[in-house]
Amino acid sequence: MEYIPIQFIGESITPRYESPPALEKKPGCPDFFLWREQEYRITEILGEWHNYKRRGRMTRNMTPGHATAAESKGSWGVGQDYYRVLTEDKRIFEIYYDRAPKGVDQRKGQWFLYRELKLPV
Secondary structure: OOOEEEEEEEEEOEEEOOOOOOOOOOOOOOOEEEEOOEEEEEEEEEEEEEEOOOOHHHHHOOOHHHHHHHHHHOOOOOOEEEEEEEEOOOOEEEEEEEOOOOOOOOOOOEEEEEEEEEOOO
16 A cells, blocks of 8 residues: 655654563564654554664674675664554554664664655545
8 A cells, every 4th residue: 555645754752662572672663652742552553664774884894694684684773663553543654763872871772753644545
């Protein structure tokens, strides 16, 4: 199904889970998220994809064989996990988890609201 972009958002969000994720660096899709002080409950995951490709100077720190394996399953701090979700209020969003640490004190990744979509008429 082809979705039509409504607006680019590109802002950080706060994920919330009914049960804590098993893996900190691969948390999976949240049950709801907070954006601009409003809660959005996710009722359905419409799509999921992952991008673990290394970029920039990160491409030079692995042998080609290891880099190929890491691109398919991921390695620490590299890549994004994307989710297209339907919320309780029938809005369609694409959210993603950026696995890159933000600094020494912030070793976890960060969640972002990428864009809002709609179904074609």
